[in-house]
Amino acid sequence: MIKIVILDDEKHCTDILQTLIERMRRNYQISGVFNDPFEALEFIENNEIDLLFLDIQMPKLNGFKLLDKISPIEFDVIFTTAYDQYAIRAFEYSAFHYLLKPITEKALVQVMLSWEQRIRKVNAEQWSLLKKVVEEENTTIPGKIALPTGTGYEIMKIEEIVRCQSENNYTSFVFKDGSKALVCRTLKEVERILPTKSFFRVHQSHLISARHVKTINRQGGGTIYMLDGVEIPISRQKKNYIDNLLNSMLKFD
């Protein structure tokens, strides 16, 4: 059984989530439902749990501060939030699961299925990455990103990413050292997370890092040769991006 704890300062939120989880009829056991973060904290410290649904905006103690008080974090967390662009972006970077309120059944099912694929605990590195992004409030682009792969998470330096290629609902990453990773995210999602100034969607299936472009061939439809030797076509609509790309490339040297 998977032991689940739900924490939200508003009761109707915990109610909905509890109802929806129960309606899934999986081997989930809701160990505790809390509207008070301190009560929840006490419970978490004294009981073994697997998964915590954690609201961020709480008047007494917000979700991040609460997590800060727990060390080590021997469970996994799915954040819930109504509307917080910064937090969402931070989750994306650190590859935390999250749910947007109002929580739809569809979204919950998707998250749970995704989570079940690789049940694990909060990784210390992942957690510190999240905190870093949240603390800096997205003023600076973080140097690292957590990528959910089939087996777990890979935390990579963003500048190491050479290119991303769409593989149906997954995206394959190619890194500077030649290694590859298949990430459980669509290219569209990846594009949204990575900094737009250095990553360019030159083609519907390709997102490339300007830092690692070897040559650009303007002839024909236009082609880009990447560091790993792969030839990437430029979409006709994005031909104009070549100049932006060039400008961006020049900034790195």
Next chain:
Amino acid sequence: MKNLIFVILLLFCPIFLFGQIHLSRDMTLKELTQESGVRLLYTDKNKTFEEVKKIDFKSSYSSKDRATYEKVIWLKFSLMNTDNYNETYYIYSEMAYFSYYQKIEDKWRENNGGYLTPLKDRTERRTADFIPIQIKPYEETTIYVRIQEGRLSLSNQKTGIGTKAFFYETAYKQEEYNRPAAIFSLIYFAGLSMVFIFIGMMYVFNRETVYFYYMFYLFFQLLYSLIAYPEHPLEFINIARYYPEMSILLTETVQFIFIGFYVFFIYKLLDISKISVLGKIVRIFAWLCFLYAIGVFIFYLNDIDLRAKSLTFVISRIVVMPINLALIIWILFKVKHKLINYFVIAHLFFFVGALIAVYIAFTGLKTNPESIFYFENSADMVFQAGLLGEVICFSFALSLRVRLIQKERRDTVRAYIEQLKENEKIQQEMNEELDKKVNEKTEELLQVYLDIEKQRKLELQREFDQKLKEMETMALRSQMNPHFLFNSMNAIKHLIMKESLEDAMHYLDNFSILLRSVLQNSKYDAITVEEELEVLKLYLSMEKIRLGDEYSFEIKVEKNEELSMYAIPSLLLQPIVENAIWHGLIPSAKEKKELIISFEIQDTLVISIRDNGIGRSKSSEKESEDFEIHQSLGLKILRDRLALFNHFQETKIKMDIIDLEENNAPSGTLVTFTYKIAQK
């Protein structure tokens, strides 16, 4: 002195024979007036020797007999060499002209002497007073002697025969007597020549009349020195001796010419021309000197005697000297010239020389062996020494004048250069001023331009910002169409009331997702068509729940993936679709109400929204006026947003609204968005 020698000779004469003059080495000089055998004949000066030979000499020669220029004396006597030597004797005379004739091998030979005989005609060139004569031992020979006075001379008429020893003694004494004059005249001549050459050069190079005058002054001085000096050991100084008569004639002329040039020279040197009256008088004086010089020359060419000569000499000097002095004093008082001191010193030299010369001439120092002036032409020499001093002084004056002129020129040049510099400075200052002004003006203009530009930019920016803000708010307002919001609320309420809770939840989920999307997308200028399509799908699914089965909404997407490559202003399509449903389809009476939204990609993306509703014209008939305004406002906002998008984004979208017709009746509306192919 010569008389003294003569007396001594007379006393010691051992042989005294009558009718024949006996010559021997023991004697010194035998004066002819003292000899008994000397016959005399007066003729006029044109009688030749051939004529005279035939005439009988009747009278004897005594010391009372005097030859003149017109009336010459012929003497005839025989000579006997009593020595056993082939000895040379000398006919001696101090006359202007004298000659003797001797028969050698049956031919009469003529030998000439005398100080007015041209040098080339003289037998003995070294001295004018002696003519050598050769007589063989114990031989007797007849001699004719002709003596003549010079036209303007007054000579000692002593004539005799002397031995070689006498000749040498006399010659030596003469030379000794002449020596100071010879040395001095050489110095004088050399010095003057040098100055002459120098001044000549100055004239050639400078072409200044002051040099011209001075040059000629010097030239005539030189000429005068040549004429004035009677005999010189150096041959080239004796040029005048070749033309002795002419020399005498020119003496006066040359002096006055150089005086004339001298006056002109002073006139120029001291710039006397500046003082009109004095200048005029000085000029006249100079011309008078020239006139007198020429007149005197012509006068002398005609026969003139010694008295006339003396008279002219005295008169000219009596007239000229005071005038000269007066002029000098006048000049001293009137002329204020830097060189006036030199002029004074030069004249002092001249006057001192002249005074001493006069003193010598009048006191007879020249003939006193004790005196330092006991030498040939001493008065003349002293006078010339004064002249030399004067010349040297004037040379200094001239060189100083050159310096003065140069200085003046230099000063002028310097002043000119100063002026030029000043001008340049002024010019430069003016240029700088001008440059500065131009720069200032340019800067000002530039500033004004910049300001205008800035202002314009600012205004444009403000305008744009305002427009943008307007657009944003309007767009937001149109997106958050209150009709849609409240209708949705109403729909949820309706579903709950119907107790179809699943539908209500589903509807609510979609509604929240839609709202989130709208909120999120409204932050971006552009989103991908893919994202817009998601919103559209949500919206349509919600409307579908509300409107029921008679409505058919179809979305045709050929290449879903490629839609992510196209940008679009967020919520561009939703209002069109909403409009098509609520104002096209709902009022329509058709059984099957269709809405087809297609995303076609061939060369480029074309989005078309087609409904089979009542069409725009009918729709506006049905609707209230308020709504029409709202609708057209909505459309205007749409167009503006599109224009803004086209302005800022690289992709360009063209919107067309086509009213569809079927059998001449409106059969719906077609709205297309066509992407222009990116060109760059």
